Amino acid sequence: MYGNDFAPPEDAPGGGLLGEVEAAEAALREAAARARRGGAAPDEDVEAYFADVINADQKIEPRDWMPEAYRRTLIRQIAQHAHSEIIGMQPEGNWISRAPSLKRKAILLAKVQDEAGHGLYLYAAAETLGISRDELVELLLDGRQKYSSIFNYPTLTWADVGAIGWLVDGAAIVNQVPLCRCSYGPYARAMIRVCKEESFHQRQGYEILHTLAHGTEAQKAMAQDAVDRWWYPSLAMFGPPDGDSTHSAQSMAWKIKRFSNDELRQRFVDMCVGQAEVLGLTLPDPDLRWNDERQAYDYTQPDYAELMRVIKGDGPCNRERMAHRRKAHADGAWVREAAAAYAAKRAERKAVAA
Numbered sequence: 001m002y003g004n005d006f007a008p009p010e011d012a013p014g015g016g017l018l019g020e021v022e023a024a025e026a027a028l029r030e031a032a033a034r035a036r037r038g039g040a041a042p043d044e045d046v047e048a049y050f051a052d053v054i055n056a057d058q059k060i061e062p063r064d065w066m067p068e069a070y071r072r073t074l075i076r077q078i079a080q081h082a083h084s085e086i087i088g089m090q091p092e093g094n095w096i097s098r099a100p101s102l103k104r105k106a107i108l109l110a111k112v113q114d115e116a117g118h119g120l121y122l123y124a125a126a127e128t129l130g131i132s133r134d135e136l137v138e139l140l141l142d143g144r145q146k147y148s149s150i151f152n153y154p155t156l157t158w159a160d161v162g163a164i165g166w167l168v169d170g171a172a173i174v175n176q177v178p179l180c181r182c183s184y185g186p187y188a189r190a191m192i193r194v195c196k197e198e199s200f201h202q203r204q205g206y207e208i209l210h211t212l213a214h215g216t217e218a219q220k221a222m223a224q225d226a227v228d229r230w231w232y233p234s235l236a237m238f239g240p241p242d243g244d245s246t247h248s249a250q251s252m253a254w255k256i257k258r259f260s261n262d263e264l265r266q267r268f269v270d271m272c273v274g275q276a277e278v279l280g281l282t283l284p285d286p287d288l289r290w291n292d293e294r295q296a297y298d299y300t301q302p303d304y305a306e307l308m309r310v311i312k313g314d315g316p317c318n319r320e321r322m323a324h325r326r327k328a329h330a331d332g333a334w335v336r337e338a339a340a341a342y343a344a345k346r347a348e349r350k351a352v353a354a
Contacts, residue, residue, distance in 0.1 A: 059185035082122035152315030159226035165205010
C-alpha cells in the first residue's frame with residue numbers, strides 16, 4: 001500500500017492507491033454487468049445462495065437475503081464509520097478560523113465539508129439495511145454506538161492538522177481501500193468515492209507537514225511534536241491485535257473485511273517510514289527497524305489498554321466531543337422540522353395536482 005506522496009515502485013500492483021481504487025471500481029462495474037439473479041427463488045436454500053455469492057466474490061445487495069448476524073455486523077461497522085466522519089469534523093473544524101492563511105482556511109473548510117459528505121454516504125448505506133438515520137443518530141447520542149477513538153485527542157497546534165491529514169487519514173485509507181471490495185454492495189460503492197477524497201486529504205496533511213518541516217527550526221519542532229503525539233493513536237486506529245479482536249474473523253469470512261487488523265497496521269507502518277524520511281521527520285519509535293527476514297518493519301505496538309480506555313469514554317476529549325455533537329443536534333432541530341414541513345407541503349401539492 002502506497003500513499004500518493006511519492007511514486008510506487010514500478011512493480012507495485014495496481015499502480016498505487018488510486019490504481020487500487022480504480023481497479024475496485026472496475027470490478028464493481030463488471031460484477032454489475034454480469035447476469036446474476038436478483039435473489040434466490042422461494043424454493044431455494046437462501047443460506048446456500050448467500051454463501052455462493054460471498055464465495056464467488058459477488059455483492060450482496062439490499063434486496064438479497066442475508067443472515068441477521070451479517071446485517072447487524074454491517075450496521076455496527078458502517079454506523080461507527082459514519083459517526084467517526086461526523087465527530088471527526090470537530091478537531092479540524094477547531095482550526096478553520098485559525099489557519100495561517102486564507103488559502104489554508106479554504107482548503108481546510110473544503111476538507112471538513114468532505115467529511116460531512118462521507119458521513120452522509122455512509123448513513124445512506126446503513127439505511128439500506130433497514131435502520132433509519134434517526135435511529136443511528138440516537139444510538140450515537142445515547143452512547144450505545146461508538147466512533148473512532150482517534151477523534152478524542154486534542155488538536156493543540158496547526159501542525160496537528162497536518163498530522164491528522166498524513167497519519168489519521170493515511171491510516172483510514174489503508175483500512176478503507178480494501179472496503180471498496182466489501183461483500184455488501186452499497187458499502188463498497190460508498191467507499192470508492194470516500195477513498196478518492198481521502199487521498200487528497202492525506203496529501204493536504206502531508207503538504208502542511210512538509211512546509212513546516214522545511215521552514216524555521218520552531219516550525220519543524222512543532223511538526224515533530226505533532227507527529228510524536230499522533231503516531232501511536234494512529235496505529236491504534238486499526239483496532240486491537242488479531243488475537244483480541246472480537247469481530248475480525250467473522251467479518252473476514254463474510255468478506256466485509258479483506259485483511260486483519262495486524263496486517264493493515266503493518267502496511268501502514270511500512271508506508272509511513274519512507275514518507276517520514278522525505279518529510280525529514282522522525283517516527284517516535286526507537287525500536288523501528290527493517291526486518292530482512294519478514295521484509296517489513298519491526299515496530300513498537302501501541303498501548304491497547306489506552307485504546308480501550310478511550311473507547312469506553314475516558315479519553316482526553318470524549319466528553320467534549322459528545323457534548324458538542326448533542327448541542328449541535330439540539331440546535332439543528334428547527335432545520336430538520338422546517339425541511340420536513342417543506343417536503344410534506346411539496347408532496348401535498350403534487351398530490352393535488354395529480
